[in-house]
Amino acid sequence: MRTADRRIALGLYRTGPTRHLLEVALEQGVTDLDTAFNYHHFTSHRTLAAIADDLLPAFTISTKVGYFPDGHDLAPARLRVAVERSVKELGRTPDTVLLHNPESSVGGFADACAVLLEMREAGRCKNWGLSTWDPRPLLEADWEIPRPDVAMVRAGLTVPVGVLNAVDELVDRAGIAELWGMAPFAGNADASIWQTVDTSAFLVPGQQGSALQTGVAAAFAIPAVSRLAVGTSDIEHLAEAVGGSRLEVNTETVTAYRALLRERATVSAGAPSRKDP
Numbered sequence: 001m002r003t004a005d006r007r008i009a010l011g012l013y014r015t016g017p018t019r020h021l022l023e024v025a026l027e028q029g030v031t032d033l034d035t036a037f038n039y040h041h042f043t044s045h046r047t048l049a050a051i052a053d054d055l056l057p058a059f060t061i062s063t064k065v066g067y068f069p070d071g072h073d074l075a076p077a078r079l080r081v082a083v084e085r086s087v088k089e090l091g092r093t094p095d096t097v098l099l100h101n102p103e104s105s106v107g108g109f110a111d112a113c114a115v116l117l118e119m120r121e122a123g124r125c126k127n128w129g130l131s132t133w134d135p136r137p138l139l140e141a142d143w144e145i146p147r148p149d150v151a152m153v154r155a156g157l158t159v160p161v162g163v164l165n166a167v168d169e170l171v172d173r174a175g176i177a178e179l180w181g182m183a184p185f186a187g188n189a190d191a192s193i194w195q196t197v198d199t200s201a202f203l204v205p206g207q208q209g210s211a212l213q214t215g216v217a218a219a220f221a222i223p224a225v226s227r228l229a230v231g232t233s234d235i236e237h238l239a240e241a242v243g244g245s246r247l248e249v250n251t252e253t254v255t256a257y258r259a260l261l262r263e264r265a266t267v268s269a270g271a272p273s274r275k276d277p
Contacts, residue, residue, distance in 0.1 A: 066100030074108035122194025156219035184219035216244025
């Protein structure tokens, strides 16, 4: 994928949105926002509209439904209400509505997908899709669903091989045409590992970038995603992430890395337990 086709989304999971942060995001060329019905104690949509209603038309907004004050639920009636409330509180139609961690309620997955397709056809969103932290439980179930417009999955060097392989299978099984990434640093870009592990091997030679930038670049390729949600309230962090999205990834290194992960997973699966004779 060309670097020009990649984009950073400002993720609002841990980040309380402020007008200044949104203004700086636009200055950096970040025009995607990623939020959810339940973020910030179910106030994220109202907060965005209150502090920046005039800025929101400049953003492409994705949100998620599936969590409620009493827990996770994919009941069709509750999802419809959540989508309608999201539209009302944002003061505009979200560009994309995603099922939030559908693997938490696998039994209602197919009906939930049908509801989001219904919401798209009713004009309550422009696209619909899935946001899954670990798609393996979904793949263990028997389902047929309409084709999602997009799926958002974990991306980057912290993603376990089992999850990466499940993402590949989900894409094939559901016919997903566009894949987005999230959590490139597993929620902690300041962890010491990013300063001790050399990730520059994932870049085409001749480029330079900080540990954060090379981690972002790798996340766009593991797995291959067109958009990467980065949660931060630090303006410098956001600028670095944007810079990382412009670095060119060494596809041969990525291919070798994925092959090594699969090989190690196969060896581990075939290794006898300590209780074997």
